[in-house]
Amino acid sequence: MSFSKLKKIHIIIIGSVLCVLVGVAVFFLMIKPQREAFAAAKARYDKAVVKGNEQSKRQAKAALAKAMMDYSVAQAQLDVQMRQRMPDLDFSRRDLGMLALWNEQIKTLGPLLEDFAHDKNVKVANAKFQIQPPPANPNDPVFAQDVLVFPLGSIAVQGGFKPLMENIRRWNNCSRLIMVGRPTLAGVSPQLTAVYPLTCYIFPKAKGGSLIDMAGNPDSSQNP
Numbered sequence: 639m640s641f642s643k644l645k646k647i648h649i650i651i652i653g654s655v656l657c658v659l660v661g662v663a664v665f666f667l668m669i670k671p672q673r674e675a676f677a678a679a680k681a682r683y684d685k686a687v688v689k690g691n692e693q694s695k696r697q698a699k700a701a702l703a704k705a706m707m708d709y710s711v712a713q714a715q716l717d718v719q720m721r722q723r724m725p726d727l728d729f730s731r732r733d734l735g736m737l738a739l740w741n742e743q744i745k746t747l748g749p750l751l752e753d754f755a756h757d758k759n760v761k762v763a764n765a766k767f768q769i770q771p772p773p774a775n776p777n778d779p780v781f782a783q784d785v786l787v788f789p790l791g792s793i794a795v796q797g798g799f800k801p802l803m804e805n806i807r808r809w810n811n812c813s814r815l816i817m818v819g820r821p822t823l824a825g826v827s828p829q830l831t832a833v834y835p836l837t838c839y840i841f842p843k844a845k846g847g848s849l850i851d852m853a854g855n856p857d858s859s860q861n862p
Contacts, residue, residue, distance in 0.1 A: 672705075672712040679705035720841065723815045727786075727842040732776035732850050735842070739780075743772040743788075747814065747838065751790065754812050760797035760805045763831065767791055781846030788838040790816075798828035806834060815839045 683698040725742045729735035748769050755765035768791040773780050780786065795805050802823075809816045821834035 672709045676702075676705040676709040719815075723813060724841055724843075725814075727840065728844045729781040729842050730844040730847040732781055732846050732848075735781060735846065736773065736776045736778075739786075740772045742840070743769055747788070750814065751812075751816075751836075751838075754809075755793055757795065757805050757808060759801045760795045763794040763796055765793050767793075767836070775852070776846075777849050777852065781842075784841065784845065786840040786842065788840070790836040790838055792833050792835045794831060794833045796825075796829065796831045799830055802830055802832045806832070809836070815841075 679698070679702040683695070683702045686694040686698040725738075725746065727735060727738050727742065729739075748767055751767050752765055755762055755767075769788060795802060797805070802821075806818055806821060809818050815838065817837040817839065819835035819837070821832045824831045824833075
């Protein structure tokens with residue numbers, strides 16, 4: 639099959655590649671409906687117990703058991719992905735969490751992405767990632783977020799159509815959770831250029847704990 643010109647089928651293929659990549663991020667969100675289903679089943683069971691209807695109670699108990707099993711399976715799958723793709727960020731101690739985030743953003747994430755971006759099957763024309771500076775205040779609102787979002791800028795790669803699509807799909811194997819935006823293509827194969835944006839998502843193990851008194855408590859320094 640010749641890939642010298644872009645045709646409708648190529649656009650369909652691009653869309654399919656993007657669906658695969660989107661699916662990785664959706665996988666991290668799959669625990670939410672399972673958790674909600676479990677909570678709803680638990681509420682129905684509690685209601686049936688109060689009413690004392692044995693048939694309703696048995697049905698609600700069976701539904702609760704199934705919801706609990708589904709939740710456990712989803713949680714186990716999520717735990718595997720978290721171990722593979724997430725840095726160890728725990729913000730329950732804001733000061734220590736901030737230092738860990740500094741290490742991730744300044745020392746780890748950039749070199750990790752630049753190293754992964756080098757694909758021998760295509761020519762990487764541009765892979766300079768733009769990572770926002772980390773917060774300098776442990777009370778920054780970022781530490782209260784469920785997920786940290788890092789827009790990374792765009793990467794440009796050159797090559798044939800099939801290698802370019804494999805290059806895009808390759809981000810599924812990165813040790814961080816990377817979302818690939820819609821690519822733009824120019825030229826003709828095997829001299830096509832694909833430019834696509836990247837976004838990194840990081841889920842901390844725990845959100846920020848109690849706020850830190852940055853100024854100190856003047857009363858605590860006074861003798862009784």
